[in-house]
Amino acid sequence: MEERELDDLVAFLPPLLQALERLGFVARYLHPPDFETVLAAVGQPDAELNAQVPRLQAWPEALEHVRAPLLAAAEAALAAFAGLRAAPQDPDGPTAIFRALRHLPKAQAALYPLARDLPPVNRYFLDPGAREGGERLRRLAKAEPRADTGVLHYDNAPDSRGGFSAYVPEDYAPDVAWPLVVALHGGSGNGGSFLWSWLRDARTRGAILVAPTAVGRTWAISGPDPDTPNLHRLLGYVRGRWNIDPGRILLTGMSDGGTFTYVSGLEQTSPFTHLAPVSAAFHPMLASFAEPARVTGLPIHIVHGALDWMFPVDMAREAAAGLSRAGADVTYLEIEDLSHTYPREANAAILDWLGVG
The missing domain is CATH 1.20.120 (Four Helix Bundle (Hemerythrin (Met), subunit A))
Known part of the structure; x- marks a missing residue:
């Protein structure tokens, strides 16, 4: 220039x-x-x-x-x-x-490709506390370009369904087992957009992030469920391509995505080690129908807003109480000034709980 x-x-x-x-x-x-x-x-x-x-x-x-x-x-x-x-x-x-x-x-999404070459953009895609020097910033700045790192999309154009978008840290090393965050969008959303609700945190802490898109208009929270087998398929692909820590595989989601975190994550065959539903609906039958072997000791981190107008906060309080009675290891975070929006600041608490960073 x-x-x-x-x-x-x-x-x-x-x-x-x-x-x-x-x-x-x-x-x-x-x-x-x-x-x-x-x-x-x-x-x-x-x-x-x-x-x-x-x-x-x-x-x-x-x-x-x-x-x-x-x-x-x-x-x-x-x-x-x-x-x-x-x-x-x-x-x-x-x-x-x-x-x-x-x-x-x-x-x-338009700006991210410039993170490698423009330091202010690189810092923007980090948590504020990591923007002024520090080991994480240095590692990202020194990382060599790779075809399997950065923001990636797999059959996940904005008008498509059933694919996923991903973020793999630029300093990914295959000899390290990386934590995985699978983040589910809200109703009528898509993974390509919801990815950005988590990218800063995954990039700052060092986690692989996957943001799938539901097979249908939203997640299969009632009726036939094509989404759970699709999640298992996507997870199989991710685990086959990158080195994933088998003890830190998180399923989380916002709104309908949070509700489906309960629906799919409580199934006996679920491969997810931790669940973190955010601003989600909950029915007591979800806990009562779950197999005790799946629920007992299962780490579940519930996040909800006191001002939520779509799914009143009593739903979350009932979920925390019911799942605790069923034997789950429940962490409950209620945010006083949160409406039915995504609380990005809760990502840090979730990753702390998951043991990341």
Whole structure:
């Protein structure tokens, strides 16, 4: 890059990364009755980002490999803010909000390939505590490119079902047994988007992450179940390709994905060693129908919000009590200011509990 392009990059990256952080804030603290207050709290980072976009549009074609992902990330971030700001006038405001927030993982997916070459982007995809030096940052920066590391997709285009997306740490070493996190999206979601709810934590702590997409519109929480055999198939593929620690294989999920964590994870033949349902529905029969040999001593980490409007918190409290009575080793985390959104800060507590990092 010439000096002018370097100056452009220095001016462009901070507002882009700040816009993404602020969108993450909205996604975490969104509670429909408080939406306008939450949106006001993030200010107008999109205005500053929009002002910097023309600088990159003037770059020469030789820098397209850097310019294109940066502009794609900015475009997605700006689309998210535009959708959020228009949502109060939409007849179906909550749906408009969730639709706007779908642009955040698109922005992150566009930006991630630059993590190797741009240190600020590398730091963005780490937990804040690991961004300023430290062994983890050094290991990631020094890691040689490999075809089987980074963000990978297997039959998991946005409009497809039944495949999975994955993140394998850039410093993966086949002589080390790595913990595995299998993270299930919510209703009508897909693994390619939900991957970004966990990527920072997996990258910071050193865990392999798999985010499957349900076979149907959502997970098979009632009726015929094609998803459990598909999860077993995907897990078999992952264990055949990477060195997975057999004692740390976590199944977790948000909303319908959390409910399916119960449904599938409590089955006698489940290969998962730990379960962590988040913001999930629970029926007492799930515990009563489970085989005692599966439930007894099974580590289960339940996370739920006191403000959850879709699955009231009493469901989670009942799940913790019922599973404890059935003999499971239950950890219960209730978050006072959490609505029906994904609490990314809980990932650290879950990984601590799993013994990762």
